[in-house]
Amino acid sequence: MTPMLFGPASRQLFGLFHSPERDSGIAVLICPPLGQEAVRAHRLFRVLSDRLARSGVAVLRFDYHGSGDSPGEDTDGDLEGWRRDVCTAHEELRRRAGSRRIVWLGARLGAALAVLAAKSGRCDPARLILWDPIIDGARYVQELRAGHVEALERSFCVPDPAWRRRLAKDGDAFTDEIFGFGVSQLLRQQLRALGPETLQLTALHETVVLADAGDHIAHQWAGKETARHMPLRVTPFQHPLIWTSDPHPNNAMVPTEAVQRLLAEVHE
Structure with a gap:
């Protein structure tokens, strides 16, 4: 595993580049989630990358940019800039991996960024997961x-009832900072749009969607894209990982079923 800085x-x-031990002809760019979800998934993606x-x-x-160990502040981040970051990372992987077929694996908001980057025409993944x-x-x-708000309530011995009232009455309450990560007004506007x-x-590329059967929004979207004759496959996938929660006895840090399913999809 090689740590590095790249891009303009x-x-x-x-970034962290995991060199392959042999040549399978495949390279994977991991487009991670943001904020607490990125923290929660960090170990899982480390294990997955090693395997x-x-x-x-x-x-x-x-x-x-503005997340993890990359330069910038939390509030510097926005969807358009992050979309360009995906393409920058793609080009870096292309430089290091040569002629390998590049697959993008995007999770949560990282999956949305992967779609936005792929349709921009600036980079050419062979497949999206x-x-x-x-x-x-x-x-x-x-x-x-x-x-x-739920996390705040768990953190205090005597939760403040005013938090729930603010949450119900003010649509912008608890949006400047979410789970300890700053959010700019621009990013809030972009997310809501x-x-x-x-x-x-x-x-131009194949797409695989892994989503819980109860995620009706993702399945409806996939259905509409299939109706547009996009090369898309949807696979119901249930796992115990709770994206915004710290691990606990019923929420493994690295769920085995998640690692196995993602490994299988990459090698599909």
Whole structure:
């Protein structure tokens, strides 16, 4: 595993390249979630990347601008900039992996960013694997706000009832900071504008969607894209990982079923 900084001097990104132990002809770019979800998934993607490398797959993990170990502040991040970061990471992986077939694995908001980057025409993944993709940005913001308040209540011996009142009455309450990560007004606006109509696929690559059968929004979106004759396959996938929660006895840090399913999809 090789740590590095890459990209233009004005917007460098931190990445970790996992060199393959043999040549499978495949390379994987991992487009991670953001915020607490990125923290929660960090160990899983480390384990997955190591196993992929042992099976002959070159892997690049990276942090978007203003997140993780990349330069910038939390509030510097926005969807358009992060979309460009995906393409920058793609080109870095292409430089290191040569002629290998590049697959993008995007999780949660990272899956939405992968769709936005792929349809921009600036980079050319052969295949997208979208794991629990965020399709309805406005709903996502609401879920994060509610989860943030629940986390506050768990952290205090005597929770403040005013938190719940603010959550119900003020749609912008608990959006400046969510789970300890700063969120800019621009990013909030972009997230609330994110929806199925902005996440249309192209026919230039294959797409696989891994989503719980109860995720009706993701399945409806996939159905509409299939109706547009996009090369898309949807696989119901249930796992015990709770994206915004710290691990606990019923929530393994690295769920075996998740690692096995993702390994299988990469080698499909």
